[in-house]
Amino acid sequence: MIAKSPLDDAGINQYGLYVHIPFCIKACRYCDFHSQGVKQGDIETMLGAICAEHRLVSAEGHFAGLKLRSIYIGGGTPSIIPANLWGQFVSDLLDDVDTSKLIEFTVECNPQSANAKKLNVYAESGVDRISIGVQSLDKRELAILGRPHNAESAIDILNSPELSLFKSVSADIMLGIPAQTKESLQQTIDEILSSKFVKHISAYELNIADNTPFGRHRKILPLPNEDELSELSTLLKEKLSEAGFVRYEVSNWALPGHESRHNSAYWTHVPYIGLGPSAHSFDGSNRHGNIVDNMRYVEAISSGKLPREFSECLIGRELMEETVMLGLRTSSGVKKSIVDELTGRNHAIVDSFIKAEFLIDDGEYLRPTNAGLDMADGMTKLICRQ
Ligand code: SF4
Structure with missing residues (x-):
């Protein structure tokens, strides 16, 4: 199914x-x-x-x-x-x-x-x-x-x-x-x-x-x-x-x-706002992490500042790798076009996962089987290493 x-x-x-x-x-x-x-x-x-x-x-x-x-x-x-x-x-x-x-x-x-x-x-x-x-x-x-x-x-x-x-x-x-x-x-x-x-x-x-x-x-x-x-x-x-x-x-x-x-x-990288100490936000390319301390968090807010401890920009290969990692952890899978871009259309690894029945190719998505979900992190490493 x-x-x-x-x-x-x-x-x-x-x-x-x-x-x-x-x-x-x-x-x-x-x-x-x-x-x-x-x-x-x-x-x-x-x-x-x-x-x-x-x-x-x-x-x-x-x-x-x-x-x-x-x-x-x-x-x-x-x-x-x-x-x-x-x-x-x-x-x-x-x-x-x-x-x-x-x-x-x-x-x-x-x-x-x-x-x-x-x-x-x-x-x-x-x-x-x-x-x-x-x-x-x-x-x-x-x-x-x-x-x-x-x-x-x-x-x-x-x-x-x-x-x-x-x-x-x-x-x-x-x-x-x-x-x-x-x-x-x-x-x-x-x-x-x-x-x-x-x-x-x-x-x-x-x-x-x-x-x-x-x-x-x-x-x-x-x-x-x-x-x-x-x-x-x-x-x-x-x-x-x-x-x-x-x-x-x-x-x-x-x-x-x-x-x-x-x-x-x-x-699937839908944007989210995270509020409160230690919460993370993501706007589609930038990720922010809030201060991990209740008192410092409240002090920052009281002085009218966003309580951010770190910010990072996720673009290019890094964003694609994260998309593959997250997608392979779900039964919905990851878009083939993203995997193709990452691997330079080298299909050897992906084909071996399909043959081992860890992945199903439905034409548009690569979807992990139940056995594939257990292998999600290992598959990600091999795909991203290419
Ligand atoms: S310490 Fe609090 S947040 Fe952590 S597992 Fe226990 S109840 Fe949950």
């Missing part, structure tokens, strides 16, 4: 909006996303600064004429925002923004801080997709990861009747947790799939960054070896396929029609 791209309905004159809420109750032991602890008044100050940043970016004019297509509020922990602040925040954030082309509005929820009241206020503000950071439903694994939630709170939120207010619900599952077994993974998957609301799964392998407690104690962690990891991954693929989920990106699965439109836009 030829995969339809979740972007088939996207126009080139659209953009996505990402908002990074940089607070967590506590830091998970593996995580190197930017987040800090929260004190009285911090959340109100940060929400005000994020809305002010949006106004500064709009005044800069790089996204003028583009229509807002999707919103993703992530972090950190967006569900840490009290229910009584949410409606005003969204209204300030989108003040003066044309939302007539908005097709998806996602909020990430941590089971520890999400509740029925917050789900109701999300729905009232236009949110239509919820992403729940479950990771595991095994008590021991959650404790090892240092997650702030327990299995009971995750099961409660996965089955909360308020989830019926949303078009789509996604759950995150983690593979490769220390001491994870096939049995514990199977239980986690079964329990998540027993929720009638879950239509999307993001399944990521544990990635250990050096600057985290896991990174500092990597040697003593009982991490699954390569064979065990491969068995966990096979189990996940079997269970999700049996349940009707389709893998549309290396780590993302959805029931048909429930693919994340916002994330799909990243993979």
Whole structure:
């Protein structure tokens, strides 16, 4: 079956909006996303600064004429925002923004801080997709990861009747947790799939960054070896396929029609604005990264400056290589014309991937098969090295 791209309905004159809420109750032991602890008044100050940043970016004019297509509020922990602040925040954030082309509005929820009241206020503000950071439903694994939630709170939120207010619900599952077994993974998957609301799964392998407690104690962690990891991954693929989920990106699965439109836009270089500390923006050729510190971020905004830590220009071969890398990670694939340009029409490598059934040539696109998605990064390296 030829995969339809979740972007088939996207126009080139659209953009996505990402908002990074940089607070967590506590830091998970593996995580190197930017987040800090929260004190009285911090959340109100940060929400005000994020809305002010949006106004500064709009005044800069790089996204003028583009229509807002999707919103993703992530972090950190967006569900840490009290229910009584949410409606005003969204209204300030989108003040003066044309939302007539908005097709998806996602909020990430941590089971520890999400509740029925917050789900109701999300729905009232236009949110239509919820992403729940479950990771595991095994008590021991959650404790090892240092997650702030327990299995009971995750099961409660996965089955909360308020989830019926949303078009789509996604759950995150983690593979490769220390001491994870096939049995514990199977239980986690079964329990998540027993929720009638879950239509999307993001399944990521544990990635250990050096600057985290896991990174500092990597040697003593009982991490699954390569064979065990491969068995966990096979189990996940079997269970999700049996349940009707389709893998549309290396780590993302959805029931048909429930693919994340916002994330799909990243993979095809649709422009996006990133607001909040550590968020990135991309206007089609320039990428900017924001300051990775809450206090310095707020200070920059207060003095009327865009809170940028770095900027880079992606052009020519670099942009093409990134396009190939991102495209080969999705079942929609990458345009043949781009691969031709990169390889100087040397088809030997691509032909070998087609012969090995890692890629399908549909005439216009090279689309990875399921086996090809597992090889996406390796294929990219070989294609780009030519
Ligand atoms: S809740 Fe999420 S963002 Fe916060 S520390 Fe844990 S993994 Fe990182």
